[in-house]
Amino acid sequence: MAAPDSSAPAPPTPPTDPAVAMLRLLGGFQLSQALYVVARARVVDLLADGPLRVDEVARATGLRPEPLRRVLRTLATEHLFVRDEDQDSVALGPLGHTLLSNTDDSLRDLALMWMETHYRPFAHLWSTLHDEVPAAEHEWGMPFFDWLAQEPERVAGFSAAMSSMMRAVRRDALHSLDLTGVRRVVDVGGADGTALAAVAERHPELRGTVFDLPHVVAAAPALLERAEVADRVDTEGGDFFAGVPAGADAYLACFILHDWNDEQCARILARIHEAAAPGARLFLVETVLGAGAAPGVGALLDLTMLGMLTGRERTRGDWNTLLGGNGFRVDGIRETAGPMCVIEATRT
Incomplete structure (x- = not known):
């Protein structure tokens, strides 16, 4: 399903009244739940081919028309929908396509997961600020x-x-990964293989292994088959705190180390160091605080880590210290067009 051809909206102008600006911030938890409702009900999918009357959307989703109308009106102010009050209809707004089910920039699954796994723990953030135990625990x-x-x-x-x-x-x-001279990559914490499949599609000579916990990597073979790279990319189950597959030219870790504190990261890096030959390359796809095209994403994710896990987002200095102290020479930190950076290092 193709995303509608619409340009991203300009950021809303901050209200001149500080109390109004604060009111919007304080209401963020309500907007998150409203987004969850429309994502779960697949309201956006229904509107992919054009506007519908609210009562039509209600019938198709099993939701009540009047409360649905009120939710849609609220989310229209956030550019997700466009409301025609006279016709009582609703259409997709500039951000609507990001909650479609099957587009490259869809965040629908994230909308569901964050509300089903992260929302309740954040009620304990007060405790975390006193005892440093993640709110999720x-x-x-x-x-x-x-x-x-x-x-x-x-x-x-x-x-x-x-x-x-x-x-x-x-x-x-x-x-943006520079895989010159790389023949085999191990994706450490590669989950269902999405990242390595995308890399393998761009590099037809590349071979690789998706490595993650057995119950997590179990989903990878089907995805690799759909991506038509299963003949070059295999899977292996294991615990990266205990060991990782040996002998690759390069090791990739996408958004893995930010989940863990420095001591835990040192254990993961030690296992990669043991598996890799001198000169092997390490590629980390992570946020770098204060860097990248959207530095606010890193700050938001750092708050997520505070509430859910023991990890954190890191600055350039943090990454240099972490990698340099655990057997890797940082070759460079490359900003990209998106919010993520590529941290390139070499096993010493």
């Missing part, structure tokens, strides 16, 4: 990834959300 009674692994549906939803985020915000970074 206060909510679930265990580390987030342990809770996630208890239900296959949670794992599938999380993997889908991370895949959609990769397509939407990591695409430019993956396209």
